[in-house]
Each structure stands twice: as structure tokens, then as C-alpha cells.
Amino acid sequence: MDAEEFRRRGKEMVDYVADYLEKIEERPVYPDVEPGYLRQLIPTEAPEEPESYEDVMRDVERVIMPGVTHWHSPNFFAYFPTATSYPSMLADILCGAIGCIGFSWAASPACTELETVMMDWLGKMLKLPDCFLAGTDGHGGGVIQSTASEATLVALLAARCKAVKRVQSINPELSEAEIFSKLVAYTSEQAHSSVERAGLIGGVMMKQVPTDYNYSLRGTLLQKMIEEDKAAGLVPFFLCATLGTTSCCSFDNLQELGPICNEQNMWMHVDAAYAGSSFICPEFRPLLNGIELADSFNFNPHKWLLINFDCSAMWVKKRTDIIGAFKLEPFYLKHDNQESGLITDYRHWQIPLGRRFRSLKMWFVFRTYGIKKMQDLIRKHVALAKEFESLVRADKRFEICAEVVLGLVCFRIKGSNELNQALLKRITKSREIHLVPCQLSGQFVLRFCICARLTESHHVQKAWQHITQLTFELLQEPIN
Amino acid sequence: MDAEEFRRRGKEMVDYVADYLEKIEERPVYPDVEPGYLRQLIPTEAPEEPESYEDVMRDVERVIMPGVTHWHSPNFFAYFPTATSYPSMLADILCGAIGCIGFSWAASPACTELETVMMDWLGKMLKLPDCFLAGTDGHGGGVIQSTASEATLVALLAARCKAVKRVQSINPELSEAEIFSKLVAYTSEQAHSSVERAGLIGGVMMKQVPTDYNYSLRGTLLQKMIEEDKAAGLVPFFLCATLGTTSCCSFDNLQELGPICNEQNMWMHVDAAYAGSSFICPEFRPLLNGIELADSFNFNPHKWLLINFDCSAMWVKKRTDIIGAFKLEPFYLKHDNQESGLITDYRHWQIPLGRRFRSLKMWFVFRTYGIKKMQDLIRKHVALAKEFESLVRADKRFEICAEVVLGLVCFRIKGSNELNQALLKRITKSREIHLVPCQLSGQFVLRFCICARLTESHHVQKAWQHITQLTFELLQEPIN
Numbered sequence: 001m002d003a004e005e006f007r008r009r010g011k012e013m014v015d016y017v018a019d020y021l022e023k024i025e026e027r028p029v030y031p032d033v034e035p036g037y038l039r040q041l042i043p044t045e046a047p048e049e050p051e052s053y054e055d056v057m058r059d060v061e062r063v064i065m066p067g068v069t070h071w072h073s074p075n076f077f078a079y080f081p082t083a084t085s086y087p088s089m090l091a092d093i094l095c096g097a098i099g100c101i102g103f104s105w106a107a108s109p110a111c112t113e114l115e116t117v118m119m120d121w122l123g124k125m126l127k128l129p130d131c132f133l134a135g136t137d138g139h140g141g142g143v144i145q146s147t148a149s150e151a152t153l154v155a156l157l158a159a160r161c162k163a164v165k166r167v168q169s170i171n172p173e174l175s176e177a178e179i180f181s182k183l184v185a186y187t188s189e190q191a192h193s194s195v196e197r198a199g200l201i202g203g204v205m206m207k208q209v210p211t212d213y214n215y216s217l218r219g220t221l222l223q224k225m226i227e228e229d230k231a232a233g234l235v236p237f238f239l240c241a242t243l244g245t246t247s248c249c250s251f252d253n254l255q256e257l258g259p260i261c262n263e264q265n266m267w268m269h270v271d272a273a274y275a276g277s278s279f280i281c282p283e284f285r286p287l288l289n290g291i292e293l294a295d296s297f298n299f300n301p302h303k304w305l306l307i308n309f310d311c312s313a314m315w316v317k318k319r320t321d322i323i324g325a326f327k328l329e330p331f332y333l334k335h336d337n338q339e340s341g342l343i344t345d346y347r348h349w350q351i352p353l354g355r356r357f358r359s360l361k362m363w364f365v366f367r368t369y370g371i372k373k374m375q376d377l378i379r380k381h382v383a384l385a386k387e388f389e390s391l392v393r394a395d396k397r398f399e400i401c402a403e404v405v406l407g408l409v410c411f412r413i414k415g416s417n418e419l420n421q422a423l424l425k426r427i428t429k430s431r432e433i434h435l436v437p438c439q440l441s442g443q444f445v446l447r448f449c450i451c452a453r454l455t456e457s458h459h460v461q462k463a464w465q466h467i468t469q470l471t472f473e474l475l476q477e478p479i480n
Numbered sequence: 481m482d483a484e485e486f487r488r489r490g491k492e493m494v495d496y497v498a499d500y501l502e503k504i505e506e507r508p509v510y511p512d513v514e515p516g517y518l519r520q521l522i523p524t525e526a527p528e529e530p531e532s533y534e535d536v537m538r539d540v541e542r543v544i545m546p547g548v549t550h551w552h553s554p555n556f557f558a559y560f561p562t563a564t565s566y567p568s569m570l571a572d573i574l575c576g577a578i579g580c581i582g583f584s585w586a587a588s589p590a591c592t593e594l595e596t597v598m599m600d601w602l603g604k605m606l607k608l609p610d611c612f613l614a615g616t617d618g619h620g621g622g623v624i625q626s627t628a629s630e631a632t633l634v635a636l637l638a639a640r641c642k643a644v645k646r647v648q649s650i651n652p653e654l655s656e657a658e659i660f661s662k663l664v665a666y667t668s669e670q671a672h673s674s675v676e677r678a679g680l681i682g683g684v685m686m687k688q689v690p691t692d693y694n695y696s697l698r699g700t701l702l703q704k705m706i707e708e709d710k711a712a713g714l715v716p717f718f719l720c721a722t723l724g725t726t727s728c729c730s731f732d733n734l735q736e737l738g739p740i741c742n743e744q745n746m747w748m749h750v751d752a753a754y755a756g757s758s759f760i761c762p763e764f765r766p767l768l769n770g771i772e773l774a775d776s777f778n779f780n781p782h783k784w785l786l787i788n789f790d791c792s793a794m795w796v797k798k799r800t801d802i803i804g805a806f807k808l809e810p811f812y813l814k815h816d817n818q819e820s821g822l823i824t825d826y827r828h829w830q831i832p833l834g835r836r837f838r839s840l841k842m843w844f845v846f847r848t849y850g851i852k853k854m855q856d857l858i859r860k861h862v863a864l865a866k867e868f869e870s871l872v873r874a875d876k877r878f879e880i881c882a883e884v885v886l887g888l889v890c891f892r893i894k895g896s897n898e899l900n901q902a903l904l905k906r907i908t909k910s911r912e913i914h915l916v917p918c919q920l921s922g923q924f925v926l927r928f929c930i931c932a933r934l935t936e937s938h939h940v941q942k943a944w945q946h947i948t949q950l951t952f953e954l955l956q957e958p959i960n
Contacts, residue, residue: 001848003498006566010497013570014490017577018483031589035823038593039616046601050850053567056843060574064840067590071580079587082834084579086486087533090493092576094540096788097497099564100551107559109511110547113518121526136519146626147832157681177661180683194833197806201637201831203660203683302834308576309834326677343515351681351831352627353674354562354782354789360544363536368481370530 001053009053016057017089021072028431029073031066038067069434074455077463078436080246080274081381081407081451085306091364092308095357102355105343112344115144115359122301122313122362125371126279129292132315134344142315143349144358148273149194150351151298151314154322156185156198156238159267159295161325163237166265180204184229185238188217188252190245192271198240205234215248215402215440217241219256226264238267241294243287244275247438248402248410248445251275251287258293268294276313277304278382278406281375287405295321304381304407305374306453307361323348381407381450384460388448391464397471401440407450410440413471417444426470433463481533489533496537497569501552508911509553511546518547549914554935557943558916560726560754561861561887561931565786571844572788575837582835585823592824595624595839602781602793602842605851606759609772612795614824622795623829624838628753629674630831631778631794634802636665636678636718639747639775641805643717646745660684664709665718668697668732670725672751678720685714695728695882695920697721699736706744718747721774723767724755727918728882728890728925731755731767738773748774756793757784758862758886761855767885775801784861784887785854786933787841803828861887861930864940868928871944877951881920887930890920893951897924906950913943 001009041063071082102111119142120133134141145151160183167179180203187195189208199206209225212218226236239261241252254270261268270291276299278284291297296316302309316322326348347353366374385407392398392411401410412420421444424437438445448463481489521543551562582591599622600613614621625631640663647659660683667675669688679686689705692698706716719741721732734750741748750771756779758764771777776796782789796802806828827833846854865887872878872891881890892900901924904917918925928943 001566003502003566006569007494007498009566009570010494010573011491013573014487014494017490017573018487020577022483033589035585035589036593036616038590039597042597044600045604046846047850048852050853051847053848056567056847064578064590064594067588067593068578069580069586069588071578071588079581082579082581084576086481086483086489087536089486089573089576090489093490093493093497093569093573096564096569096572097500098544098548098551099562099788100549101559101562101789105515106549108547108549108551109513109515110518110544113516113547114544117519117522120524124525136516147834149833150831153831175661176683177657180660181655181657192833200806201681203656308579309581309836310832326680351630351633353629353672354627356789366526367531367536368533370527372528373530 005053012057024070024073025075027065027070027073029070029075030428030431030434031068032431033067038063072452072454074452074459075433075463076451077448078434078451080449081304082309083302083304083306084308084453085365085369087364087368088306088308088361091360095360098357100357102357103347103353104345108357111355111357111359112346114357114363115346116141116344118359118362118366119143119313119315121366123315126276126288127285128297128315131292131317132297134319139319140315140317141319141344142313143346144355145298145312145314145350146310146352147312148192148271148298148300149197151296151312152195152240152269152271153198153201154314154325154350155240155267155269155296155298155316156202156204158316158322158325159185159238159269160202160204162267162321163235167235179235182233182235183237184234185240186222186225186236187240188242188245190215190217190247190250191240191242192246192273195240195271204238211250215245215250217252217257219253219260222257223260226260236264236266238269240269240271243270243272244406246274247447248440249275249406249408250402251405254288254290254293258290262293267296270294270297272297272299273312274300274303275406277301278378280305280371281378284378284406301362304378306365306369306377311358311361319349377453381455384450384455384457385409385448387457388450388460388464391461395468397475401443401445409448410438410445411448412443412445419474420444420446423467423471423474426474427467430466430470432466485533492537504550504553505555507545507550507553509550509555510908510911510914511549512911513547518543552932552934554932554939555913555943556931557928558914558931560783560929562789563782563784563786564788564933565845565849567844567848568786568788568841571840575840578837580837582837583827583833584825588837591835591837591839592826594837594843595826596621596824598839598842598846599623599793599795601846603795606756606768607765608777608795611772611797612777614799619799620795620797621799621824622793623826624835625778625792625794625830626790626832627792628672628751628778628780629677631776631792632675632720632749632751633678633681634794634805634830635720635747635749635776635778635796636682636684638796638802638805639665639718639749640682640684642747642801643715647715659715662713662715663717664714665720666702666705666716667720668722668725670695670697670727670730671720671722672726672753675720675751684718691730695725695730697732697737699733699740702737703740706740716744716746718749720749720751723750723752724886726754727927728920729755729886729888730882731885734768734770734773738770742773747776750774750777752777752779753792754780754783755886757781758858760785760851761858764858764886781842784858786845786849786857791838791841799829857933861935864930864935864937865889865928867937868930868940868944871941875948877955881923881925889928890918890925891928892923892925899954900924900926903947903951903954906954907947910946910950912946
């Protein structure tokens, strides 16, 4: 395909995309396919000779679309949102065309520098303490990771490296492996599975601390566990606190946890993957209080800030901590400017080497929306969640299972887990809306999360009618 | 921005992209900016109110383009190529619009299933042994990782997990930490720095084995090191062999290394990040001989197979090995079909949780090019490298520093390292072409790699004229 054909096909694709998103409601939100459906629809090998582009596009509707879960349908209320917006998609097209790999400053200076400045812009939107910003002479700074899981892992590895150095400076006779075996990290029992996984990858113990009645991690229980572990000869070195847990969007108490971590020389990483976007609204910013006590902070603009996946924003107070954990300097990546102190080689901040020009998406979205219109989206979603909460509360057959703070409502039929499982099964099967469950205090709970940019009140009302209709039918019949 | 405006802006962007790529030669390949150039060109904070889209696009030329290293310019001969093609960009636009997150089968079945089948297609193109393919009842299979660095890390973690289980089954009294401290991994001294980094992250020893005169890792030296390490009580568990090293595109000897790894119960991972794409040509396929002895294999279609970054293709012989190293099953990600055996939840195959619908790019490229046209590109690039090699060999002032197998030529002026450094400095400063150096046997060497899809013979000829002109000038003057 040459540039001329690309001009034509690209414009057709833009129309296809606009059509898809404008009419997405007409498609069932959850696909009606069985595992293995796709393999039978296409050949077993790639063609020797080129096929026509028309054939490929025809197959998008025949092969792909029937198997897509439509995350941007206004009837999608599952998991957490994944963000999208037209300016973000436009920036991504440009990113694909420039197609530079930004592992070092020299590999494409604009790619590195725009990222640093965009992370400062975003940090200021959240009113992050200055110590997290790069500015022109700061010690902190931001980096775009691919996902929150990677940010957690990077923070844990930086903390591990720092802890090993600290322990070795006191006990030079200890080997790295011996120190690893004594290191212990903590997170709440409500934390995302990727935190436990970071411990697994890093080869260190990761303990889950119980939460309070609000599913919030509190200082007392952490303190108690630390004391016990220290008495047993272990070395506490890392806490991953969560703001907005995946199960029920609960918030750990940073103001209690922070001072403990600081006193114990423990790294505090704060994961606000979903909730973080809301902190651009002054009324939600108090949820971030205590962040000044943290060593690193992360949230996903690709969840709720109109920027298409992937764009996970991570800040550290001391960039030397994070760089120190990874820095290796091969000859073929050395360049003239790297010792100037002014430049950033982002490959030292992350697990992969290569990286896309993702900050273009931030730049396009922040400027074409402006802070106010981004706040509008957050507020609209929270209001819709509150609206759904009221509907649930007004129906005595149901109960709300966790405080509704942002866009997530956890609810269930008052009754057995089996009953609620049966309800979810019917919801999934009907394919009119899509939800996923969680488990809270041993109970099977339904999660209703406002996800799509274009979800409106009437979608929420219709979803509730649908849920109550299925509940009505379910309660008429014996469960099997 | 609504759908209507996106239709307009999207079409403008398509034209901008086509213009950019059609006229890319007119831009200096390497930017003329100093560190920190960008921050002064834009405001210090995001705007409160929306700005016009025209203003943003105007700033692309004012702020971004002056700081871009143009990786797709036919005058770019640095690093290794990063792939691009129009069909790949079109698929990426579609990927952004669907915007599903494919962490599990249920999260978007098409996303998972197309990936499995595309990885089979690609595996067949390379004539990978069947044991690496998923098929309908295989034990192996492929996954798209973001980068080769991640593939190496995932392989190392899977190997580590397997080794710990094996050692513990013989010595149940050993703790995991004690076993970690005895584990030892190997790679060649020519391997990419990300291999050493994988050891660092995984908390295991990574030893660099010396290579032969061809910069190739051979069996004898590995065997010797293993014997010594075992005698010292260590447990060899992992080898990362490279096909096409970053420095000079040398090839480790799989047919010697494989039997040793198999006999010693060591995991052999093969990293062919750059060279892998060439194996779709029958004449280069012998370079992959011995792959049947490996446990995992990886290469980057996003380097040399027309698929835009990111798309790193990884296969394993036993998918349970890789899944076993990561699998955690949180409640909110359980779904009905997951125990059917037919489905794949790719989150267990990788470091991040979320993932884009990257297999669309493979599908669009493989079909619109067909295998033959992809082979054409590889062959053209190799021929251009040979052409450059002849030019160098014909000039007695220069020498070739490593065998030219694919698209990379390592060369230098016969003379001091300082002289060659001075030459590279002039090349970089002139901004007409772009190269990076490497170090081979203590010598400073220039790497000339055919990178862009549109590089032709006249670009190579012009580049050589430019290099010889700068050399002529350099040799006239004293070096300072």
C-alpha cells in the first residue's frame, strides 16, 4: 500500500471508526461466541500473495466484531472504564506515523521532553506536592508506564534495591540473597492481584494486611504486623497502599500509613489506578491527602481521563532511586548529552526498553478538553453512580455493599450467594448490559461501574429496569 | 470533539501522516535541539478551557517536529529498524477505536483468539517446530509481548519458578531464598543489556560467557562454566542465547548450546529480536536451526516485519510453564469459560495486566502484503547492506569488523578509536544521516544498519559519499 492508497483507506477507516462509535449501542455489549469460534473462520496460514484490502475490512465485520466485548458501549458497566476520546485517537495516529522509539533522549528528544512536561502538567492538575515534579531542577518526576501493574513492580524493585543497600551498609557480611529472604512487603487484602504478583516477580514476601469495616487499610494493623515481623528478624521495606480498590473502590488511610512507613524506612507506593483521575476535581482531591508521605504514586489516565490505553502515570520523589534499580549503560545507547544532568533516559525508569510517543495523547487531550471538560466527565460519571445507588436503595430486595465514592456501585440481592450468582448469569446471558462480580466479606457482590464516555442517565435507568426485571423472573422460579 | 468533527480531523490527520512520510527525506534525520528545548516552547500548565484543535496541530510543527529523530527517514541507519507500514497503521486506528482490554478471554474473545491464531500463522511462516504452536490441541503457543526485554524477563521468571520446584522436590528443606542464591543464568558477553537486567529484576546471578572470534557463543565455553559453577554448589537453570546480537548481529550456536541445556535441565530462551523477521526467507531459515532444542523463542515483528511498535512475538513449548510462574486468580476476573481448556487468558503470560488488540496489526499486514512481499523487504535490506559492505571493502582506509549476515554493517577507519569517534561526531553533527556506534574487541566501531522501509540504493550510495567526504576532511586535520 502506497501513500496514495493510504490517504483513501485512512479516510475510510476514520469513517468506519466514527460509524462504529456512533452506533455502538446497536451491538450486543457482550459477544455470543464460544471459545475457539475464530479459528474456524479464517485460513490456517498466512497467504503467499497479497489479498485485497477490501477483503480484510469485510472480515472485520465477519470475524472480529462478533467476538468483541464492546468496552465503549454505554451499556458496559464491567471492570473499570478504559478511556477513549477522539483527540486521543488522533494523537495516536500521529504517534504511529512518527513511530520513534523513545528509550533515550537522543532516540527522539521530543518524545522524552514532552513526556516530562506532560507529567508535570498532570501532576499540577492533581495538586501533587512539588517534590514529585521534575520542573527544571527537581529531584522527582513522572514517567508513563504501560500499566499500573508495571508501576507497582518498578516501585517494588526500586524499594528492594534501596533496602538491600541499607541492610548491607549495616551488615556487610550478608549476601543479597540472604537479605532478600528477610525482606517483607505489605499491601491490603483488598489490593489488586498485581501487587501480590509484583512480590512474586521480585522474589520477596508480600503480606496482606486485613482492612477495617470500610475495606480500608489502617495504621494500627499495619504497625502491629510490622512489629511482629521485625521481632521475627524480618526487614519490612515496602507498602503498596491503594486509593480506590478494584473490588469496591475503598481507600487506604494514607495519613495513618505514611508516618509509619517514613519512620520504618519503608517505601510507600500509592496505587490509585482508577480513582486517580478524579483527583483533578477539588471535591475529590482530599482523597489524595497524605500523598506527600509517599515515595511513589501511580494512576491510569487510560482508565478515566480520556486517554486511550496505554498511559499509566507514575511519579517518584527521587528519580535516582528508580534509576538506580535498573541502570545499565551499554555502549550502543550512550550519547553525547547524557551526562548533562538536563536530560532523561526513560529506559532506566521502566521494565521494557522500547517505548511509544504516548505523551502526544496527553497533550492532545489536555489541550482540546481543557481541565474543566475533563472534570465534567468525572462529575457526570460520579453523579450517574449516585443515581444508580439511589435506585438500588429504593428497592428493598437489594442492598448496597460498600460506600459509593466515585463511579462504582457494589450491590446485591439480599439473599444467598447462589441467588446473586444466578442473577449475574442471567445478566451476562441476556447481553443487554455487562457487569462483573466481586467478593466482599465472603459475599458474592455485583459491581456496577459507570464506564463509557457516552453513558447517560437513560442508560442507567434502563440498566436498572433490566436488572429488576431479571430479578423478578428469578425470584418467581426455583434456582437450579 | 464529536464524531462529526472527528471525521473531519481524522481525514486531515491521515493526509498529514501521508505528507509527513512522503516528504520525510526533506527533514534533517537527527534534530538540532539542546536538552530542555521543549519546556520553554509550551505553557507550564494545562489550560482550564479547551483550546482549538488547529492550535494543537500548528504546535506539532512548531514544538514536536524540530525535536524528532526521524526513524523512518531513508537516511536513518542507527540502532535497529523499527517497523512501519500503512496497513499496520490502519489496523492500529481500528485497535484504538475498539479499545478493548484483552486481559482475559471474556474481556474480548476476538482479541485473544486472533492473537493465538496470528501467532500460529507467524510461527508457520518461520517454520517453527509444531511444538511451539497452539493449534487446537498443542501444549505450546504464542503471545504478543510489548518488547523483547519483557519476553526475556518472562522466560527467566518461568525458568526460575521451574528450577525452584525442581530443587525443592529433591531438597525440601531449602527455602526459596536459599535456592535463589544458588541459581545461575548465562548469556553471551554480546547479549543485549536487557538480559543482564532480567537477572537483576529476578534476583538471580547472570553470568556472561565469552564468545568466539565471530562473537558467537559456543558450547565448549558454556559447558566449562556450568561445570565450574556446579562444582561450586551453584544451580545452572537458564540460558539466553541470541540470534543477531545488537552490537554486530552475530549468532550464538544453538546446535551446540541446546543439547547442553537439555542435558542440564536448563531453560534455553532464544532472543532473535532483530534477526527473527529474516527467518521467513528460506535462505535465512538455517540461522534458526537448533530452535527445536529451545524452551522459548522471541523476536520483534515491530523491528523488521512491517508491524508498528509494539509487537514482540514470543512462543513457548509448554504454556503451563509460563502460566505457572504468574497465575493468580482474583475473583473479579473469573469467568464461565475459563476452565474449559479451550481458552487462553493472556494476562498469565505477561508482566502487565492490560493489553491492546495488537494482533489486528499482524492480520492486516500479513494479508495485505502476503508472505512474498514481506520476504521482498527483508531481501532488499540485506542486499543494500551487502552493497554498503562492498563500498567499505573497496576503500582501503576502512575495514569491516564483523561478518555481514543481514542488514547491519559494522565498520571503522583503520586507525585509533579517537579517530573513529571523531568521524561519528561529524556524522551526527551534520544531520544528513544518523548512525550509532558499538564496541567490538575493545574497538570503537560504527554501525550502519538498513532501517527504513523506503531506503533505496541511492540513499546508501549517498550515505557512503557523505561518510567518505567527512573522512577525507577529518584526515586532513589534526584531531582535537
